[in-house]
Amino acid sequence: MDELSAIFLALADPTRRALLAQLQQGEATVTELAAPHSISVPSVSRHLKVLEQAGLITKSRSAQWRNCRLQPAPLQQVEEWMRPYRDFLSTRLDRLDAQLAINPERPDELTELEDR
16 A cells, blocks of 8 residues: 555554544644543554554554654645645635625526536
């Protein structure tokens, strides 16, 4: 599996996205990451393993504690992949704004604009 596919696979799960959001606040242990979730610590560990394999987090060991840290580089890959789509959507939204400014009382004409 290529890197981008592994990243998207890891991001596809809402629990893993929540774990990444927690790690935005800073380094945390597996136990700390598990606390707000209604799943077991071993289940959280399995989610963290997927995130680690995708390169989204790193784990370090300090005595019996396993600390996790967010790694932003793979998210930058996603950003770069999405850039052309964001530009495409931005252009379409700009055209929609322009159309609404011209004729705000005729939303039925917006369908014609979207078909172009």
